[in-house]
Amino acid sequence: MLRTRITLVAVTAVAAAIVVAVVTAYRTVSPLVADQVDRGLSDRADTVLALLRADAPLPVRPDMTEQLLLPDGTVRPLTPGRNPLPVTAADRAIAVTGAGVNETEIEVDGVGYGILTKGRPGGGAVMVSQNYADVERIDREFLWRTVWITAIALAAAALLCWLAIGRILRPIRRLAAATDHIATTQNLSTTLPDNDSGEVGELTRSFNTMLAALRFSRAQQQRLAEDAGHELRTPLTSVRGSAELLQRARGRLAPDDEATVLATLVQEAKALDELVRELVDLATDQYAAEDPAPVALAELAEDTARRFRRRTARVITVTTEDPATVLARSRALTRCIDNLVDNASKFSPPDSPIDITVRDRTVTVRDRGPGIDATDRTAVFDRFYRADRTRSTPGSGLGLAIVHDIVTAHGGTVSADNHPEGGATFRFTLPG
Structure with a gap:
């Protein structure tokens, strides 16, 4: 069915466009989110260092854990009730010099964590970690919402395409029904509906022109047959009459009369031959x-x-x-x-x-x-x-x-x- 095929093509094109847009958007947004998370860890580490210098209390964030790594490798928790963060050799090297930055990622109980170690002037280092659970949840929600929005958009696009294409193809269906009726009934007097100004309208007008030509051709054929029958009747009647006269006379006609009858036969036969030849030329359009x-x-x-x-x-x-x-x-x-x-x-x-x-x-x-x-x-x-x-x-x-x-x-x-x-x-x- 033409309507279904066109709808499938249109929906496939829309789906491809949506998928390309979503994938492009996700790949563009994902690095931005990662940069934002890294920037948040760095800002949090700077805040912790500033509060330590001012000997001020550290506000607690539920998604973050902070600790102080002393130059001798000792860990002092800065967030009560949190498990200590794992310390690597790179972290200890930063604590000894009091300078440098180290970023690592770990996974605990299926939950990802990002850890930033930043040197503390004068010795030691501050370690800050952030729970990626919220980030991953937002990422999952983004993907699921995108899937649902895409599905709804495709369903809406399919419905709109189905309705719009049905309206566009309506003149073609009317044209097909009319031509099928003409082919079934052989009624060339039917006029195809012409209510469209676009390509379908041009096609309909072309069909109407073709039908007009067929009607004219059929009328000419009927007229030719009628006229030919009328014109052939005269020489055929003359030939038949002359032949019947010769048949009845059976040699009893005077020589002059017989010659006249035979001349009439020849003349009418020539006229008949010329008429038939020209009729064939007209009927076959051999040129x-x-x-x-x-x-x-x-x-x-x-x-x-x-x-x-x-x-x-x-x-x-x-x-x-x-x-x-x-x-x-x-x-x-x-x-x-x-x-x-x-x-x-x-x-x-x-x-x-x-x-x-x-x-x-x-x-x-x-x-x-x-x-x-x-x-x-x-x-x-x-x-x-x-x-x-x-x-x-x-x-x-x-x-x-x-x-x-x-x-x-x-x-x-x-x-x-x-x-x-x-x-x-x-x-x-x-x-x-």
């Missing part, structure tokens, strides 16, 4: 698999013109004005120019020329046909659209639609207009 590369538009135009001159014996001129090189799919753009020139050939008189102009990133194809009505200038790029005046002209109504789809996929624009001197002009412009 999308081609990798974009630098393409010289002028070279593509010249290549198309050469091929159509041989095919149609027309005069096809190519004019270039500062032609550009674009990053595009070469075969796809070749299909665009081919379709525009083929369209111009269909709607121009047989002996009329076709002009191709390449200006910067724009390719324009002009024919000498009847032109385009104002109401048809946008619709001609729709699939299967046929203007009233062109319904008798051979074609599937998909050539310009393919041009539109390819150019739009490249981020460009297409348009159609009438030329001032007659005929129609079709152009597409690609981005830089």
